[in-house]
Amino acid sequence: xxxxxxxxxxxxxxxxxxxxxxxxxxxxxxxxxxxxxxxxxxxxxxxxxxxxxxxxxxxxxxxxxxxxxxxxxxxxxxxxxxxxxxxxxxxxxxxxxxxxxxxxxxxxxxxxxxxxxxxxxxxxxxxxxxxxxxxxxxxxxxxxxxxxxxxxxxxxxxxxx
Amino acid sequence: xxxxxxxxxxxxxxxxxxxxxxxxxxxxxxxxxxxxxxxxxxxxxxxxxxxxxxxxxxxxxxxxxxxxxxxxxxxxxxxxxxxxxxxxxxxxxxxxxxxxxxxxxxxxxxxxxxxxxxxxxxxxxxxxxxxxxxxxxxxxxxxxxxxxxxxxxxxxxxxxxxxxxxxxxxxxxxxxxxxxxxxxxxxxxxxxxxxxxxxxxxxxxxxxxxxxxxxxxxxxxxxxxxxxxxxxxxxxxxxxxxxxxxxxxxxxxxxxxxxxxxxxxxxxxxxxx
Numbered sequence: 001x002x003x004x005x006x007x008x009x010x011x012x013x014x015x016x017x018x019x020x021x022x023x024x025x026x027x028x029x030x031x032x033x034x035x036x037x038x039x040x041x042x043x044x045x046x047x048x049x050x051x052x053x054x055x056x057x058x059x060x061x062x063x064x065x066x067x068x069x070x071x072x073x074x075x076x077x078x079x080x081x082x083x084x085x086x087x088x089x090x091x092x093x094x095x096x097x098x099x100x101x102x103x104x105x106x107x108x109x110x111x112x113x114x115x116x117x118x119x120x121x122x123x124x125x126x127x128x129x130x131x132x133x134x135x136x137x138x139x140x141x142x143x144x145x146x147x148x149x150x151x152x153x154x155x156x157x158x159x160x161x
Numbered sequence: 162x163x164x165x166x167x168x169x170x171x172x173x174x175x176x177x178x179x180x181x182x183x184x185x186x187x188x189x190x191x192x193x194x195x196x197x198x199x200x201x202x203x204x205x206x207x208x209x210x211x212x213x214x215x216x217x218x219x220x221x222x223x224x225x226x227x228x229x230x231x232x233x234x235x236x237x238x239x240x241x242x243x244x245x246x247x248x249x250x251x252x253x254x255x256x257x258x259x260x261x262x263x264x265x266x267x268x269x270x271x272x273x274x275x276x277x278x279x280x281x282x283x284x285x286x287x288x289x290x291x292x293x294x295x296x297x298x299x300x301x302x303x304x305x306x307x308x309x310x311x312x313x314x315x316x317x318x319x320x321x322x323x324x325x326x327x328x329x330x331x332x333x334x335x336x337x338x339x340x341x342x343x344x345x346x347x348x349x350x351x352x353x354x355x356x357x358x359x360x361x362x363x364x365x366x367x368x369x370x371x372x373x374x375x376x377x378x379x380x381x382x383x384x385x386x387x388x389x390x391x392x393x394x395x396x397x398x399x400x401x402x403x404x405x406x407x408x409x410x411x412x413x414x415x416x417x418x419x420x421x422x423x424x425x426x427x428x429x430x431x432x433x434x
Contacts, residue, residue: 085185137298
């Protein structure tokens, strides 16, 4: 608790990003769903930071994580980098409309953004790098998103106070 | 004077911010555009990610790794008695085979001497152990603890005691990255042992099976046939064991690799003579 006083919300969220990134790029043969869950958690936290803690440094963060995810998971730069930067740009364009929405509508958009992001990544991986669009893998991500969405939002809002 | 100065300062910082954003977006598009090329920058990024980022992520994910290892060891311990029984039976069976193999080996040596043939076509470069794997989401890649300082180069083949594991796609001074056979982006030229049918295999995408993407003259191999590398693309050495034909359809066939990709600890990096 004492340690957490030294960290502001943004730092805590960035720590979650680093941890979830590290776990999602290291495969655990016995528990492949751990990788998938932390991969979804990374996306959830990233969207949360964009929605509630938007700052220009996020472009650098997107660039770094986009490149690293692409190189470690696909061995070629593309799908993640494009998706992360597009989300940031889209957020700036739609920010004035998002502010007017109620909290329930925001939560709904938050979930839709997550699913669309995961879908676009798979689609771009297929388009740019010829990775087979795997419906079962996407369904797995969707199921994990459904399960962890509410607890994660609760945890993030608690951390964010 | 003060408010004027503030407005000017704000404008400059906003300009700088916009410039940084445009630079980042431009850089991203250039990186995406040139990502498949052999540019120094791209190679540098790949090198940093495998020699710096992977060890850091490994340290951060150490608790989960420890838990995974603990569960694995517990499962192994539970099945110890059963495995012991199987192994005892296997030892008896292998002893019979060993006697036969020694006889065949002697016979082989004599015949090779008579034919003036060379022993095999492989040069062992290095035996390396696995440091981490990225084969759950998207691609099927593993990272090894040996790099170009150990004379490992791009496109060399990785094998283990069961057969072909994959191909080296990146090397740094002390690390190298291997793409597994099961990756959909790797094509392996193979031939069937019994009929000598030439074909190209790629990963099916499920991480288990390989599927033919091209079959020469559309001749299908038989069910249960063993396929080995044909050596035609000159990337893989000839006659490395790949797998067994498990399903044959009208225009394609499926192969189950001999290598158990979930239990790779060590691989040998080899090249043809």
